[in-house]
Amino acid sequence: MPTTSEPVEVNIGPQHPSTHGVFRMVAKIDGERIVDAKMVVGYLHRSMEKLAEERTYTQNIPFTDRMDYLAAMTGNLGYCLSVEKLAGIEVPERAQYLRVIFSELQRVASHCMATGAFINDCGAWQTPVMYCFRDREKVLDLFEMTCGARLTTNYMRIGGVAFDIPDEFLPALDKLVNDDLPYRFEEYDQLLVGNEIIMMRARDVGVVTPELAINASLSGPMLRSAGIAWDIRKADPYCVYDRMTFDIPVGYNGDAYDRMLIRIEEMKQSLRIIRQAVHALPAGPHKTDVPLAIRPPVGEAYSRVESPKGELGFYVVSDGGPAPYRWHVRAPSLINLSVLKEMTVGKTIADAIVTLGSIDINVGELDR
Amino acid sequence: MPHSATLTLPGAQVAERIRAAVPAAVREVRDACVVLEPAAAFDAMRAARDDAVLDGKFLVQLCSVDMITSIDVVYHVASLAQNHIFQIKVPADHEHPEVPSVSPLWIGAWLQEREVYDLMGVRFAGHPSLTRLFLWDQFPGHPLRKDFMSMPGGQKSGLSQFPKQVAGQTGQEFRPKHPGSGT
Amino acid sequence: MTPALLTLITKHWYDIRDLSNLSHKIEQLIADAGGPHWLIYVVSAILGAGGIVSFIGGVAIINIWVERRVVGRMQSRLGPNRLGPFGLLQPVADAIKLMQKEVLQPRTAYGLIFTAAPIMFTVPGILLFAVLPWGRNMTLAHLDVGVLFLLAASSLGALAVFMAGYSSNNKYSLFGSMRVIAMLVSYEIPIVLALLGIVLFAGTMDLNGIVLFQAKYWAPMVMLQPLPFFIYFISVSAELNRTPADIAEAESEIVGGYHTEYSGMKFGLFYAAELINAVVVSAIISTVFLGGWWAYKLDELVPGWMIYIGKIYTVYFLFVWTRGTLPRFRVDQLLAFAWKWMTPMAILNIVLVAAEVLLWEQSGWSAGFVIPLYIAVNNALAVATIFAFMRLLAPKFERFPTRLRYYAGIDVPSLPAATAADTARTGVQAV
Numbered sequence: 008m009p010t011t012s013e014p015v016e017v018n019i020g021p022q023h024p025s026t027h028g029v030f031r032m033v034a035k036i037d038g039e040r041i042v043d044a045k046m047v048v049g050y051l052h053r054s055m056e057k058l059a060e061e062r063t064y065t066q067n068i069p070f071t072d073r074m075d076y077l078a079a080m081t082g083n084l085g086y087c088l089s090v091e092k093l094a095g096i097e098v099p100e101r102a103q104y105l106r107v108i109f110s111e112l113q114r115v116a117s118h119c120m121a122t123g124a125f126i127n128d129c130g131a132w133q134t135p136v137m138y139c140f141r142d143r144e145k146v147l148d149l150f151e152m153t154c155g156a157r158l159t160t161n162y163m164r165i166g167g168v169a170f171d172i173p174d175e176f177l178p179a180l181d182k183l184v185n186d187d188l189p190y191r192f193e194e195y196d197q198l199l200v201g202n203e204i205i206m207m208r209a210r211d212v213g214v215v216t217p218e219l220a221i222n223a224s225l226s227g228p229m230l231r232s233a234g235i236a237w238d239i240r241k242a243d244p245y246c247v248y249d250r251m252t253f254d255i256p257v258g259y260n261g262d263a264y265d266r267m268l269i270r271i272e273e274m275k276q277s278l279r280i281i282r283q284a285v286h287a288l289p290a291g292p293h294k295t296d297v298p299l300a301i302r303p304p305v306g307e308a309y310s311r312v313e314s315p316k317g318e319l320g321f322y323v324v325s326d327g328g329p330a331p332y333r334w335h336v337r338a339p340s341l342i343n344l345s346v347l348k349e350m351t352v353g354k355t356i357a358d359a360i361v362t363l364g365s366i367d368i369n370v371g372e373l374d375r
Numbered sequence: 376m377p378h379s380a381t382l383t384l385p386g387a388q389v390a391e392r393i394r395a396a397v398p399a400a401v402r403e404v405r406d407a408c409v410v411l412e413p414a415a416a417f418d419a420m421r422a423a424r425d426d427a428v429l430d431g432k433f434l435v436q437l438c439s440v441d442m443i444t445s446i447d448v449v450y451h452v453a454s455l456a457q458n459h460i461f462q463i464k465v466p467a468d469h470e471h472p473e474v475p476s477v478s479p480l481w482i483g484a485w486l487q488e489r490e491v492y493d494l495m496g497v498r499f500a501g502h503p504s505l506t507r508l509f510l511w512d513q514f515p516g517h518p519l520r521k522d523f524m525s526m527p528g529g530q531k532s533g534l535s536q537f538p539k540q541v542a543g544q545t546g547q548e549f550r551p552k553h554p555g556s557g558t
Numbered sequence: 559m560t561p562a563l564l565t566l567i568t569k570h571w572y573d574i575r576d577l578s579n580l581s582h583k584i585e586q587l588i589a590d591a592g593g594p595h596w597l598i599y600v601v602s603a604i605l606g607a608g609g610i611v612s613f614i615g616g617v618a619i620i621n622i623w624v625e626r627r628v629v630g631r632m633q634s635r636l637g638p639n640r641l642g643p644f645g646l647l648q649p650v651a652d653a654i655k656l657m658q659k660e661v662l663q664p665r666t667a668y669g670l671i672f673t674a675a676p677i678m679f680t681v682p683g684i685l686l687f688a689v690l691p692w693g694r695n696m697t698l699a700h701l702d703v704g705v706l707f708l709l710a711a712s713s714l715g716a717l718a719v720f721m722a723g724y725s726s727n728n729k730y731s732l733f734g735s736m737r738v739i740a741m742l743v744s745y746e747i748p749i750v751l752a753l754l755g756i757v758l759f760a761g762t763m764d765l766n767g768i769v770l771f772q773a774k775y776w777a778p779m780v781m782l783q784p785l786p787f788f789i790y791f792i793s794v795s796a797e798l799n800r801t802p803a804d805i806a807e808a809e810s811e812i813v814g815g816y817h818t819e820y821s822g823m824k825f826g827l828f829y830a831a832e833l834i835n836a837v838v839v840s841a842i843i844s845t846v847f848l849g850g851w852w853a854y855k856l857d858e859l860v861p862g863w864m865i866y867i868g869k870i871y872t873v874y875f876l877f878v879w880t881r882g883t884l885p886r887f888r889v890d891q892l893l894a895f896a897w898k899w900m901t902p903m904a905i906l907n908i909v910l911v912a913a914e915v916l917l918w919e920q921s922g923w924s925a926g927f928v929i930p931l932y933i934a935v936n937n938a939l940a941v942a943t944i945f946a947f948m949r950l951l952a953p954k955f956e957r958f959p960t961r962l963r964y965y966a967g968i969d970v971p972s973l974p975a976a977t978a979a980d981t982a983r984t985g986v987q988a989v
Contacts, residue, residue, distance in 0.1 A: 015729060039889075049509035056494075057518055129885050137633040204802070204885045221455065222976035223984070224434050224483025236965040237455050243381035254964035268962055309436070309451055309462070322449070324440055337436035341490070345483050349983040357888050374509060421989070424975065432975055455970040479989035482981050503986050 014042045019356070021050050027124060028370030032347075032359070039355045044348050048341075051374040059334040063300045064090050064165060067334065072159035074336065075372040077120055080113035080150075081314040082372075083163035088245055089310040089321035090165050094303035101291040102167035103246040108180075108284045109150075109162060110246075110312070111277040115188070116146040117315035118270040121367040125267055126199065128364030129208045135199065142191050145183055152176055165301060167294025180285065184278050192275055200268060209264040213350045213362035216261060223345040227317025228273070229366060232258035232265040239313035250287070251280045263365035270367075273315075300329040316340055316367055336375055340368040381453070383407060384429075384461040392429050396422035408449075408462035416465045417475040417501075423452060423463070424480055430454035431461070434481035437488065439495040441521045446472045446497055467497055476502040494519040577863065578695040581605055606698040610687045614834055621833045622649040624871075625878055632882035656826035664727060664819055671725040676820065676827035679718035682711045683834040690841050691766040693851050693862035704765040705753055708842060709746075712797070715835070716742040722828075723816035734815025737889045741796060741803065744896040748793040751904030752786035755911045756846055759783060769850040775929050778849040782933055785907045785940040787847050789900050791876075794839045796892065798832065800877060802884040803892055836877055837870060844869035899947055906943060910936075 020031035029050035035043040055074065059067045071082035084106055091098060098106075123139030147157040153172055154162040162169050199205060215225065220233040230237055238255040240248040256272035258265030303325045311320035317339025324333040343366050351359040390404040393411075400419035403410040411419050423431040431452035440447045445466040453460040467474050476499035478485035486508065488499045493507040496517035507514065516523050584605065585598045623638065623646060630637025638645030663672060689704040691697045701707055716739055723735020756779055757763050760771040772778050780787045796803035817828045844850060848869050851862030887895070914935075918928050978987045 017729070049511075052509040054518060126885065134633045134882055137635050141634060202885075204887065207891060208885070208888065216980060217971075218973050218976040219482070219980045219984075221432050221973060222482050222981065224436075224481060235455065235971075236963075236967075236969040238968065242455075242458055242968045252966075254966055255968075256962040257965055258962055265962070272962055272964075311435075318435070320436055320451075322436065322438055322451075333440045335436070335438040337438075341486055342436075342483050345486050346984060348985050349981070352983050355888070355890075430972070432973070455968075456972040458968065458970075478986050482976070482984055482986050485986050 012037060017356075019359070021047075027364070027368055028373075030363075030368060030370050030373070032351075032363070034351070034356065034359065036356060041351055041354060041356065041359060044351045044359070046344065046347060048370070049374055051370045053375065055375045056334055056336065060330055060332065063329045064303075064331060065299060065301070067331070068163065068165075069159065069161050071336075072161050073371060074338070074375055075314060075316060075319070075340075075369045076158055077369055078113050078117040078315045079158060079160045080109045080162060081312050081319060083161065084110055084246075085310065085312040085314070085319045085321050087163045087165050088312065089308050089323045090301075090303065092310045093306060093308040093323055093325055094165075094301060096166050096295060096297060096301075098167055098246075099292045099295060100247075100289045101171075102293050102295075104284050104288045105168050105172065105293065106163060106246045107248065107251070108281055108288075109153075109160075109168075111280045111284075112146050112149060114277045114315045115274050116143045118274045119143040119146075121315070122195070122199070122267060122270050125263070125361075125364040125367070126205065128360050129205055138191075138194070138198075142188060145187060149176065149179060149183065152179065164294055164297075166297040167292070169294070171293040177285065180281070184281050184285075188278055189275075192271065192278075195271055200271065205267070206264060208357075208361055209262065209267065209365065211260070211262050212354070212358045213263045213266075213365050214261045215346060215350070219346060219349065220261070224342050225317070225346065226339050227313070227315070227343070228266045228269045229317065229343050231255065231269055233261040234259060239311055239318055243311065245310070245312060247284070248280075251283050253279050263361055266365045266367075270315075302327055302329055311337070314339065316369060316372065317343055319372075336372075338372045338375065340366075340370070340373040344368060344373070382459040384459050386461075389423070389429065389461045389463070392426050393419050393422055396426065402466075408464050410464045410466060413465055413467055413474050417477065417480075420450070420452075420463065420477055421480055423461075429461070430457055432456075434477070434483050435460060437477075437484050437491065439491045439497055439519070441469075441495065441519065442466075443469070443521060445469050446495060446520075448474050448491065448497060450477070472497040473500060474498070475500050476505075478502055493517070496520065577609075577861075578693065603698070607688075610698060611684065614684055614687065614837075617837050618830045618833050619649045619653070621837065621874070622652055624874070625833070625881075628875070628878050629882045632879070653826070656823055656829075659822040661822035661824060662819075666727045667819060668725040668727070671721050672819075673824070675718050675722035675725060676824045676831070678721065679715055680827050680831040680834065682714040682718075683831055683838050685711045686838045687841070689765055690845055691769055691850055692866055694766075694857075696851075696863065697766055700766065701764070703763045705757055705763040705768075705846075708765075709750055709753065712749075713746060715797075716746075719816050722820070726816070726819040728819055731816050731818050734818070738799065738816060741889065741892055741896070744893050745793045745796040745900070748789050748896060748900035748904045749797065751901065751908060752790040752793070753846070755783060755786045755904070755907045758908065758911045758915055761915075765845050765850075768846055769852055772849045773852040775925055776854070777929050777933060778847060780847040782929070782936060783847075783907075783911070784937055785903060785943060787843075788940065788944075789904050789907070790843065790847070793896070793900055794843075795877060795880065796896070798835055798839060798877075800836070800881055802880065802887050804886060836874060840870045840873035840877065841866075843873045848873070898951055903943055903947065910939060 014035045014037040016033060016035050018031060018033055021029040031047040031050070033045045033047060034041045053073075055070045059070060068083055068086060071086045072079040075082050090096075119139040119142050123136035126135040150160055150162075151157050153176055154160050154170055215229060215233045217233045217235055220230050220235060225233070226237075234257060236255055236257045239245075240253075241255060253276045256269045256276070258269055305325060305327045307322065307324040309320060309322045311318050313319075318337065319339055320337030322333075322335040322337065323331050326332040347363075347366070350362045354362075386404045386407055386409050390401045390409045393409065394401055397415055397418045400411050400415035400422075401409055402412050420431075423429050429452075431454055433453045433455050435451040435453045436449075437451075438449050440449060446469055448465045448467060450463040450465070451460060452463060465474050472495075474497055476484070476488055478488060478499075479501065485502065488502055489505065489508040491497050492499060492502075492505050493509055494517055499505055506512070510518070581602045585602060588598050588601060626648065627637035627645060638648035641647040641651050663669065686708055688699040689697065689701055689707050719735050719738050719742065723731045723738075726732075756768065759779075759782065760768045762768065762771070768779070817825055820828060844866060850869070851857055851866045853865045853869075857865055914932055978989075981987060
């Protein structure tokens with residue numbers, strides 16, 4: 008009698024130490040190979056876009072904290088930029104430089120977490136996670152010094168930033184950027200880059216071709232790993248990025264290993280930007296005078312920032328009232344998952360987990 | 376190295392190129408966007424993608440806005456090689472909105488169209504698997520619509536005032552039947 | 559009081575050094591008191607077994623702390639530090655926690671096998687201690703075929719894993735246990751072959767005999783036979799389900815593996831059995847490769863069993879060190895490693911050892927000439943073998959990874975639009 012085998016449906020998630028939040032993938036597996044994959048999201052859907060229609064523009068800033076909760080500063084920044092574009096508000100120089108400094112610090116923190124979690128997915132029993140968290144803690148200490156919160160910072164305001172930096176900020180930042188972090192990144196270089204086991208796990212896993220990347224609207228490290236040199240900070244500069252000199256790292260293969268390298272390199276480039284910004288930080292007001300419940304003119308605006316996860320865009324429609332008529336967030340985590348099936352079908356479960364880790368999704372932003 | 380900002384193409388230029396390929400597709404030309412006819416929207420957007428000048432190979436985002444007389448589906452399309460972005464709107468009927476799906480043109484659209492269907496109720500013709508994304512299958516209505524949970528007497532929405540249309544309804548009927556699966 | 563204690567200790571130093579004297583004294587007591595013949599054997603067996611089991615119990619408790627604390631320090635964090643000084647009471651808390659947890663059994667699990675599996679997993683670990691020599695005359699069961707007993711008893715663990723996975727009636731457990739059994743069975747072969755090399759060289763399967771061989775020729779086996787040490791260490795960390803081979807507990811993949819459904823003290827038994835197995839294996843390595851209770855005349859000062867325990871913990875520290883440092887292999891990579899690398903290397907080693915033993919017997923050279931010669935030759939050949947395998951078999955990946963490109967501005971080539979071939983697997987066909 009011929010033996011047959013039936014594919015079995017297995018849930019990966021929603022509670023799982025490895026998926027980055029409550030994300031569920033239903034995989035049909037045959038032995039160790041995935042035959043079909045379907046994703047189920049919405050476990051963290053909080054209807055932020057609907058809630059925003061009943062709150063003033065300033066009251067919506069804390070929502071952006073909680074969407075991508077690991078990169079709150081860039082979320083705040085994108086939202087404030089879109090409202091400022093809609094209402095035609097000018098932001099003072101000092102505020103722009105402060106925004107750049109905090110966005111780049113947030114990029115360091117988020118990429119630290121992403122790299123640590125990725126290597127945890129490759130199986131390294133949490134040692135790299137602890138090392139990466141150590142550096143993230145130092146950045147979060149700076150955030151706490153400035154705005155009182157480590158994670159949901161709520162720091163940017165429409166027209167500038169909420170608080171000016173305290174006196175002890177610049178010396179602490181100087182020590183961090185010039186003494187601590189470069190030494191740590193060298194440690195990462197020695198331990199992680201060229202680590203054979205990570206190369207075996209992550210090379211040629213989760214490959215994305217350039218045509219597919221553009222067609223699937225990928226952005227951030229996923230797009231750059233496929234070989235396309237596109238970064239919103241260079242293409243569509245906001246704040247004072249056009250005055251900063253920095254490089255964007257671009258990969259060759261489009262696989263998970265390239266993405267890990269890109270994230271580590273972006274952290275180093277962020278330090279470069281922070282040094283230039285601190286050097287050129289002017290004196291002045293940290294926020295223009297904007298009424299608490301501003302009423303932008305009727306119209307719509309779309310503006311975008313380069314968040315650590317990809318292109319984070321905010322589309323705001325105003326009807327002249329104090330609350331937005333419609334507010335939509337272009338979430339990079341959701342759109343980067345368009346190619347999940349392409350990357351996981353035909354591969355093993357272990358590879359699927361590594362792929363998911365390399366996309367670096369954040370479910371708060373995915374579900375909103 | 377000179378830094379360029381992304382150019383936002385004016386509606387007139389986009390409309391001219393689209394009209395050159397698909398004459399009857401453009402309904403209205405505005406300052407910053409082009410409004411297309413729903414019937415010809417697929418061909419028009421294929422023209423926008425394949426056109427040499429517009430080169431709209433990168434779909435930036437796809438969302439929907441409930442303008443009370445119609446539901447507008449808003450597309451932002453960009454060209455990475457030439458670094459410009461333009462906006463297209465496709466209005467749909469408010470009661471039974473239906474718009475052709477652009478997921479064969481841009482893969483990035485298929486998840487965003489599912490989100491629009493889930494939250495706004497717009498059906499996308501030709502979408503490979505149009506199912507709800509965030510909410511469970513039996514969720515009543517589409518939340519982002521302006522008339523969702525609008526109650527007589529101008530009452531504000533809130534969980535204790537979940538719409539009660541039938542006497543004896545407690546609101547527990549709207550919970551998912553199988554908590555683990557979301558259906 | 560103290561001077562009296564000191565004189566007592568120094569007078570009976572020989573007795574304390576070698577605990578077999580204690581059992582001999584007790585046997586003489588019984589014989590003098592006119593007890594039956596069999597009582598002597600029973601009493602000495604109970605004393606020996608009691609000593610070993612209390613050692614095991616102590617080790618299981620202490621190693622929980624050692625493992626967590628040392629791994630924590632390696633990860634630049636503190637490890638348990640709340641309970642007791644330096645967190646030393648952490649194992650007590652763990653034991654109490656496990657004992658008072660509700661022991662859940664899924665209704666559809668096969669009850670008898672489900673309960674028997676953790677017991678069957680623990681028992682071989684304890685059994686193996688019986689043949690290990692703790693001193694010159696201190697072996698509980700002095701078997702002539704000690705190595706054979708070791709290999710036979712340690713294979714029982716694989717059966718227990720299968721029992722656990724199958725009886726849980728849970729597809730995750732089944733997958734986990736299937737992967738683990740494939741790995742365990744594959745790594746048995748390099749273990750057997752590595753130990754075979756040692757047995758050939760020493761000429762005896764008796765573990766005490768192997769230690770005496772090393773004592774006689776003043777060279778621990780790790781110097782004489784580095785390749786089997788290397789093979790044995792790696793294969794046995796795979797058998798123990800320790801990182802880098804711990805797919806059984808790959809928490810980030812298939813949650814718990816074969817012990818998903820176990821809770822309470824049954825899970826505690828699995829956990830304790832893993833620790834006990836780790837110590838047993840460290841003990842075997844210390845006996846066979848590092849010289850056991852012998853340490854270049856040190857055993858005249860320090861009791862042999864103390865030296866032995868020191869060596870056990872050194873090798874255990876090596877296991878914990880690898881665990882804290884290396885990421886995990888994928889299961890197919892592990893199996894490839896066992897069959898393509900470890901087994902051929904072990905077979906080559908046996909050929910080499912057989913040739914050496916033959917040469918030694920036939921030529922009649924003196925030990926003082928042959929042993930250093932063999933040390934040099936074996937080390938050189940071990941290094942050469944490993945390099946040869948790396949050159950021939952290692953997957954061709956970049957020795958120095960391709961670095962990224964750096965762009966100062968955006969640079970997007972105008973690419974053609976994606977076709978259906980590009981998007982074939984996404985589920986959406988591009989047009």
